[in-house]
Amino acid sequence: MALRYICMPAEEAQRIWRGGRDANGNLPERHISDGDGVPCRHCLSNVEADQPYLILAYRPFLSVQPYAEMGPIFLHAEECPAAADGQTMPPVLTSSKDYLLRGYGADERIVYGTGGVIPQEQLEQRAEELLARPDVAFVHVRSAKYNCYQCRIERC
Structure with missing residues (x-):
């Protein structure tokens, strides 16, 4: 099965870059990257050291x-291109030893029994297994340590 990795929608990133507020109604906080573990959810690459x-x-x-979780994410402070072709595992999913994968139905609700922490080298295999189920419409990849949203995976 071919997988498609989906980044934060460009319209949402553009809205934030133009001064929009986040899901809590707050303006985003601006920081400088130390170059270690700051994955941008739009380009799906890490923000390099000394970059905002x-x-x-x-x-x-x-x-x-109730199942529409909200949490913290990182985004380049300056506009960046959307993640490339979507069919290649993005860099942000190769920078940790494990990830939390969770399947969701077409109604955007968790499909019980699909969640679990998966070693990075098994991420694609587990995503394919989940997406082979008729009740799973998409998969979220989240940080295993902090539960932060990384990206969405769908069938191609």
């Missing part, structure tokens, strides 16, 4: 309902 980035609350769902 934003911290903001983000809800990666269209609906607002």
